[in-house]
Amino acid sequence: MDPVLDEKYYKLRKHLEGLGTALVAYSGGVDSTLLLAVGREALGDDIVAVTVSSPLHPRSLLENAGRMAARLRVNHVIIENDELASGDFVSNPPERCYLCKRERFGKLVELAAREGTAEVIEGSQLDDASDYRPGAEAARELSVSSPLVDVGFYKYEVRALSRELGLSTWNMRASSCLATRIPYGEKVTRDKLSVIDEAEQYLVGLGLGQVRVRYIEERTARIEVSQASVPLLASDGIRERVVARMKELGFIYVSADLAGYRTGALNEALPGA
Numbered sequence: 001m002d003p004v005l006d007e008k009y010y011k012l013r014k015h016l017e018g019l020g021t022a023l024v025a026y027s028g029g030v031d032s033t034l035l036l037a038v039g040r041e042a043l044g045d046d047i048v049a050v051t052v053s054s055p056l057h058p059r060s061l062l063e064n065a066g067r068m069a070a071r072l073r074v075n076h077v078i079i080e081n082d083e084l085a086s087g088d089f090v091s092n093p094p095e096r097c098y099l100c101k102r103e104r105f106g107k108l109v110e111l112a113a114r115e116g117t118a119e120v121i122e123g124s125q126l127d128d129a130s131d132y133r134p135g136a137e138a139a140r141e142l143s144v145s146s147p148l149v150d151v152g153f154y155k156y157e158v159r160a161l162s163r164e165l166g167l168s169t170w171n172m173r174a175s176s177c178l179a180t181r182i183p184y185g186e187k188v189t190r191d192k193l194s195v196i197d198e199a200e201q202y203l204v205g206l207g208l209g210q211v212r213v214r215y216i217e218e219r220t221a222r223i224e225v226s227q228a229s230v231p232l233l234a235s236d237g238i239r240e241r242v243v244a245r246m247k248e249l250g251f252i253y254v255s256a257d258l259a260g261y262r263t264g265a266l267n268e269a270l271p272g273a
Contacts, residue, residue, distance in 0.1 A: 005157055005161055008153060008161070009164075011151045011152075012042075012151045012153070013038055013042045015150060016038060016039050016042035016121075017042040017043065019121070020118045020119075021043065021046040021047070021118045022039055022048075022120070023047075023048050023112045023117045023119070023121070024039060024049045024050065024121055025052075025105070025121070025122040026051050026076070026123075027051065027123070027175070028051065028061050028068055029174075029175050030169050030170070031125055031155075032122065033169040034162045034165070034169075035121065035123045036068070037072055040072050040073070040074050047075075048075045048117065049074050049077070050078075050108055050111065051069075051076065051077070051078050051079075052079055052104055053079070054080075054082065056178050056193065058201070060201070064172075079107060079111070081103065081107065083103070083179075084189070084190055086099065090187055090188050092179070092184055092185055092187060093184065094132075095134045096179060096184070097134045097135040097177070098134035098135055098137055100135065100179075101135035101136075101138035102138040102141070105122075105142045120142075120144045120145070121145050121147055122144055122145075122146055124136065126148075126152065126154050126155075127155040129149075173209070174210065178193045178196050181196045181212060181215050182214075182215050186215075192215050196215055198249055199221060199245070200213050202245050203225070206242070207232065208225045208226075208232060208233055210225060210226040210229070210261040211223070211261070212224040218252065219250060219251050219253070220251065220252065220254075220255060221249075222257055223242070223255065224257045224260060224261040225261055227260040229260075230258065230260055233256055234256065
């Protein structure tokens with residue numbers, strides 16, 4: 001193992017050992033899986049993974065969380081949450097992520113208090129700070145800590161250590177809340193989220209990398225894929241299949257973003273971005 005990575009691994013273990021007991025906000029993604037795996041090494045049975053089942057997440061992510069928690073032999077709790085019951089959230093303001101995280105982390109903090117668990121932790125890492133993430137403020141307000149940030153992990157190091165530890169998530173596609181595909185100010189609905197999930201799963205099935213389907217007003221699908229996948233998306237045969245499937249799902253217009261996938265693409269429209 002690389003000496004720098006080895007040192008951060010050691011520091012992360014010691015940091016987690018010092019917590020005594022911990023509840024991990026566990027999505028099933030790359031970052032939180034590494035946090036859970038090292039937490040299991042450091043704390044044994046004194047760590048629990050809690051996953052929120054919500055219409056905001058791809059079905060596949062919840063399924064992966066269950067598989068990985070079982071593989072790591074960690075007590076896994078699933079709690080239900082429906083952000084669409086909140087009119088403030090549904091209106092989709094720029095602080096949408098704060099509203100969601102404040103509610104979710106609040107539930108996790110309450111659960112930890114009832115169970116006598118010392119700390120609630122989550123899997124953000126240093127690269128997350130490069131994008132507009134108001135949910136981080138909710139974590140600070142509720143004293144939910146981010147050990148990967150505290151120890152100084154970047155995303156590439158999370159992936160590298162995950163690979164060293166034999167975690168199948170090491171090369172998993174980046175995933176995020178489905179509401180991030182809907183421009184601020186446009187209403188978040190259950191139907192839109194379901195269509196986005198189906199559309200993205202279809203594109204992933206075609207072999208396209210790092211897929212996002214932005215649901216733009218007037219039922220326009222703006223598709224982002226990795227730069228390496230742009231030629232495949234635009235190729236004869238694939239292009240026609242994509243257009244046909246998107247229209248089956250209810251989109252009228254289908255476009256491809258030639259800039260390709262990038263984190264927080266819809267944040268580019270915010271003032272000062």
